[in-house]
Amino acid sequence: MIQFHLDPASGLSPYLQVVRQVRHALRLGLLREGDQLPTVKEVVAELAINPNTVLKAYRELERDGLVAARPGVGTFVMRTLTDATLASHGPLRKDLERWLGKARLAGLDDESIEALFSSTFRSTSRQEVA
């Protein structure tokens, strides 16, 4: 069983935070197939948040096929997110390390690297959307 927490500084709506925390736990293997998510009532009582927020988050996870609700019993994990991409993490990390090395050599400090990364990330994801 995982426990949710809300970070007011994240700038994300509580519903998105719940979705991300489940996805994160699935990616890290903290949640596995068959595990039960906390019930809506438990989350509500723990975090003092709107039950519709939790329902909405669970519905979105259900739509993505990650969890399934069994009426009267609870919501259960159907699949994890660890399998598919894990193998490619190693090579990608190598690439990234190489790139970071180049950036430092060119004289960029951490902040410049982050700014460059996030602005490039934004512009490429915008191209994909358009």
Next chain:
Amino acid sequence: MTLALRTDALTKSYGRRKALGECTLEVPAGRVVGLVGPNGAGKSTLLNLAVGMLTPTAGSIEVLGETPRSGMPRVGFVAQDTPTYGGLSVGEHLQLGAQLNPAWDAGLAQQRMDRLGMDPDQKARKLSGGQRAQLALTLGLAKRPELLILDEPVASLDPLARREFLQDLMEAVAEHQLSVILSSHLVSDLERVCDHLIVLVGSRVQLAGDLDQLQATHHRLTGARRDTLSDELEVIGASHTERQSTFLVRSDAPIYDPHWTVTPLTLEDLVLAYMSRTAQAARPRALEAIR
């Protein structure tokens, strides 16, 4: 669709002073509504009209499809500062609740009192602020209303009591599918518990709608200085430095203009933007002249 609250050009005046002006709202049932605005904006007036403690000067109001009247069994009300009868004990409050309310849920009331560890013989005036608020909430919930209206219920509570109060309120929403309208200055609380927002400033509704919708359609744009934006974007607020411009805009369509870095607004940003917009509009043009 059932509406928890519907108002049409609802107005309440005291002599020449308008406490609430041409307020038109539609709130679907099942929502937890946050009502925010500065002191004196008309929040309590709206809530008191909704429970039939006040009658409108003009316009109309319906709660759960009915014209409000005092003592409606389907509507619970916890007034500002969670009033209780100081001379009565906790147990006597519950007896009173049972006598006054046909649908009184004695089991729920008792269970809550036990869980909160409240002594039935304790006089209400001896309770702490948090306990008094919990007693008032218990009276409101055990009535088993379809709509519960709370006027700044957590204003005087410490952070722990506030959290417990909201946890219990949200549990009741989860269990009894209850609609809630709650006024508060504590936007961070509202961000957790509400899914619908009403911003009231200067006796008028400035913004109302489902929170998701509001957050999806409001954006902050930052970028190199530009004095105006395209007409499709409704500007809620703007600030400029010599080189940089920041706009808060409302737009139904996503914004792809590469000139701007687009970031979402938190509930607090949104509320403050609408509150200060109204404050600026009300201020004379003297500021322009100074600049």
